[in-house]
Amino acid sequence: MPRKQRRPRSKLSDVALRAGVSAVTVSRALRRPEMVSPQLRERIDSAIKDLAYIPNRAASILASSRSSVIGVVVSSLTNGVFADYLRALHDMFQPAGFQVMVLNSRYSPLEEEKAIVTLLGQRPEALILTDVDQTPYARELLEHAGIPIIQTMGLTDAPIDINIGISQYDAGSLATHHLIELGHRRIGILAARLDSRTRNRVAGYTDAMKQKGLHDEALLEWSAVPSTVKLGGELFSALLSRCPDLEAVFCGNDDLALGVLFECARRGIKVPEQMSVVGFNDLEFAASSCPALTSIAVPRHEMGRLSAEIVLEIIRGSGARPKTSRIDLGFKLALRDSTRMSAQRGLKV
CATH class of the missing domain: 3.40.50.2300 (Response regulator)
Structure with missing residues (x-):
């Protein structure tokens, strides 16, 4: 089958000829449409569509000093x-x-x-x-x-x-203090990507734990790969195998937190009775997860x-x-069902 011959790219002068106006008028309609009557704009727009004309943005920017x-x-x-x-x-x-x-x-x-x-x-x-x-x-x-x-x-x-x-730092600190105030002491943190925002959240967590004498490097589980729900479950599993006395976990975002909820369900760990979970960002699904996820609302x-x-x-x-x-x-803690006052510390797994 013979290849269809391409039509040459339309020029401003072609649009002007089709609309029955000058090239200057077309240029004005493109740069300053408010200076052209509605009827004339309609004719020019119709000609542009008929000819599949693509305006030269570079020339328009130079002429008007505006790019929009x-x-x-x-x-x-x-x-x-x-x-x-x-x-x-x-x-x-x-x-x-x-x-x-x-x-x-x-x-x-x-x-x-x-x-x-x-x-x-x-x-x-x-x-x-x-x-x-x-x-x-x-x-x-x-x-x-x-x-x-x-x-x-x-x-x-x-x-x-x-x-x-x-303040990503203050938000991380608030999430951690919430878990501390519930009576939890072995509080882990999951982090992914480790971009500047995540690093600041981790710093807020770390300082809050240090202030209460609870800091332990073993409670930090992180990965440089992109954050996913699946990764949340994997990081939680790794943290739990290292710290079987884990009572709560603060997740650097809601995707990781959802992965934790799924992994807890697979293992038969009751949330929040045996494990409190806090997310970050308060994405739409946080309020609909089971249990509903406590999260930092941004x-x-x-x-x-x-x-x-x-x-x-x-x-x-x-x-x-x-x-x-x-x-x-500012930000706020969206308090839901995934966190609860600690009845007894320590989780038997």
Whole structure:
């Protein structure tokens, strides 16, 4: 079968001819649609669709000094933690006429650096990041980008521009103190990836345990591989074989915690009667698991919404920045059925 001959790529002049207007009018309709009548815009849009015309963004950016693009770098495209966050960004930016361009750093500072270079090459009007620990080169680029830079999820004492997040350290400490206050003493922790947020949660756990004289390195079980429900069960099994007197476990995220609940069910370990379990992030399934999972609730949607709100105010509103460059949104303990006051310490396995 002979190959179908490709049609040449349509040009701006082709659109102008099809719509019966000048090339200048088409260009104006693409860059500043509010300056063209609705009827004329409809004719031009119809011509664009008929010809499958793709506007030259580079030329448009040079002409208007505006890209209408917001760059976003997230740590993962598969982790449910970022779903609410990205939804909030899209819900805020798209009605305002912006396109959200999302790249994935895969929890790697070097991959994040590459993503930042790529996005800055697109001349975005703002850049939003889901981390606060950039490489020195990435930080240098961001400090001289000349656009709003929003670092989110965690908190830093040295924001590049604006920082919106929570103290991961304090959250880890709160989860641990909750288990201590329930009377547990042999409290383990499961961690995966060991990105900066996880490391801060582990530090909060470690210091809380040290304050009460309960710290034991044997109670820490971690892996550098990506976090999964399956991994949660595997890490819990390894920890339990080493520490059979384990009474409670704090998991660095809800995926790991769900794996612990499944593994407890397989082993006949009653939760919370014999094992208290705390997760982190309070994903949607946490309230529906069996038993319902106690977890640290992080305001991810609010983080995304506020980031977009501030960016829009800077680039399309009054231009005013928030009074403080570091905004702590706080967190809370979503208390459910997977934790309970210790009746007797120690688990026979």
